[in-house]
Structure formats: structure tokens, C-alpha cells
Amino acid sequence: MPELPEVEVCRLGIKPHIDGERITDIVVRQRQLRWPIPEQISDAIDEVIVAVERRSKYLIIKVASGSILIHLGMSGTIRVIDKALVPVKHDHVDIVLGNGKALRLNDPRRFGAVLWLAGDQDEQGVLAKLGPEPLTDDFHADYLYKKSRNKAVPVKTFIMNNPVVVGVGNIYANESLFLSGIRPTKKAGKLTKKQCQVLTNNIKEVLAAAIKQGGTTLKDFTQADGRPGYFKQSLYVYGRAGEPCLTCQTTLKEVRQSNRSSVYCPQCQK
DNA sequence: CACACAACCTGCGAGC
DNA sequence: TGCTCGCAGGTTGTGT
Numbered sequence: 304m305p306e307l308p309e310v311e312v313c314r315l316g317i318k319p320h321i322d323g324e325r326i327t328d329i330v331v332r333q334r335q336l337r338w339p340i341p342e343q344i345s346d347a348i349d350e351v352i353v354a355v356e357r358r359s360k361y362l363i364i365k366v367a368s369g370s371i372l373i374h375l376g377m378s379g380t381i382r383v384i385d386k387a388l389v390p391v392k393h394d395h396v397d398i399v400l401g402n403g404k405a406l407r408l409n410d411p412r413r414f415g416a417v418l419w420l421a422g423d424q425d426e427q428g429v430l431a432k433l434g435p436e437p438l439t440d441d442f443h444a445d446y447l448y449k450k451s452r453n454k455a456v457p458v459k460t461f462i463m464n465n466p467v468v469v470g471v472g473n474i475y476a477n478e479s480l481f482l483s484g485i486r487p488t489k490k491a492g493k494l495t496k497k498q499c500q501v502l503t504n505n506i507k508e509v510l511a512a513a514i515k516q517g518g519t520t521l522k523d524f525t526q527a528d529g530r531p532g533y534f535k536q537s538l539y540v541y542g543r544a545g546e547p548c549l550t551c552q553t554t555l556k557e558v559r560q561s562n563r564s565s566v567y568c569p570q571c572q573k
Numbered sequence: 574c575a576c577a578c579a580a581c582c583t584g585c586g587a588g589c
Numbered sequence: 590t591g592c593t594c595g596c597a598g599g600t601t602g603t604g605t
Binding site (some may be wrong): 337376377454 | 576577579582584588
């Protein structure tokens, strides 16, 4: 499910149920995710959760001696459930809590990850290479303009590249570019300052709006049937190839870039 | 260095 | 009913 908004909605949903709770056990049923779940993750057992944070699409669950990182990949979901609930297919990990609940990760495709960071230093590996958070002031028009100079890559590929900016996945990349009137195939280096301004603004707005809409379903997060059921987005282009543009009725086109589908309006996006 | 593309894995819907 | 194919919200690693 996860692009940045879905991960943030997930964080907001689970935080009230797990923050301040003691981890009483960590049950690993399937260790082989994107990377094997490290044995040292059991260091977190008997410790108290002191923070529930997010960096990029990683959830960060902090205890005194380190942090558990969780990435949901393409198909991961996480739920707070009663610890006695019988696990189903692809329920790979439980973080069992002192309050009788458990944080349960389900991930059919296993592109997700559960990692352990000892101490409080930033990881050399996954977190160190990440660019700015899109919703902070570190991500702004001048930054994007300077960063994109002399880049021949298509702008869509550029904004989906984690070292440039994190958290912009395929859906919101398509939507942001439509709202900005920029073709996904345009070379990043050809963006004007004005276009960088418009694009950064739209990326921020699209992500913020999605978080806000996801938030409306938070109260259902721990219901028995469980699934967060993300608020249905009103999407302008994603998944609408061949259908009329909602602005000008022109038939939306689809191209593949870096093996991902890009949909755009040939009239509205130049 | 910059960029394109395959790979990781399972499930689902379309088409036959 | 059941098979095969293509595609899916992400990221890393390899090759040119």
C-alpha cells in the first residue's frame, strides 16, 4: 500500500496503541524479507517503546538500546491486533506488547524489511543515503532547480529517486506532474525555476492532502476486520490511461519509464 | 558518473 | 473451470 502518505497514516494509527508499551516478544515466522531480519532484533525485547517516528517510507520504533526499522515494500501492511489472534498467510512478524496487543506485519510479496539499528547513530546503509523529506522546508524550489541542472533523466524518474527527495512514489509522481503541467518524460535539466517552484508546491500539496484524507479512516485502524482502508483518492491521471483528461477531455496517454507506468495528458502537460 | 533495466516475490484480473 | 500472461503502491544491484 505504501507511498509516504500511507506510511505516515500507518504511523499515526499505530502510535497511540504502542507508544510507551513494553515489547515482551518478537515473533518471526518468515525471516526472508528484502533482507533477512537480523537476529539482534531480539535486543529490543523487554524494552519500552519511547518513540514512533518515520523517515522516508521507513517506520522507526525506538527503544533505549536502538531502533526497529520497518519498510512495507510494495505490499506490506501493519496492524495492531490482539496478540492471540491466529496469524494468517504472510503474517511474517509480530512485535508483542505488554498490553496484550501485537504489531503484526503482513507482506505477501516480501519486498518489505524489518531491520535493527543498535544505538542511536544513523545507519550507514539505508537511512544515510536518503534525500530531504518532501514535507519539510529542506525540500524547496531552489534545491530542486540546482539539483536537476545538467540531468538528462526524465523528471518523473528524477523525483522518484530517493537521494533527490524521498517519499514520492509512482502514484503521487504522476499526480504531481499532471497538476504542474509537466510531462513525465521532460528532461529534469530542462525544468525552469518557475516549473521547479510549481512542482515542489504540488508534491507537497498532493502528499499532505493524501495524509489528511487517510487520517479520516484512522479510527477504524484496530477494528476486527483490520484493514486501514485508505481513503479513496481522487486521482487525475494514475490508472486512467485511455480515459479523458478531467480538465480538457483529451485522451490520457501511457508510457513506461524505468519499468513503471506513467500516465499524462498530452494537451495539459508540456 | 549517469542512466537503463533486471531482480526480488506473490496475487489478481483479463483473456483464452 | 482452469491455465497463462501481464501487471502491481519500492528499492537495490548490475551492466553499458
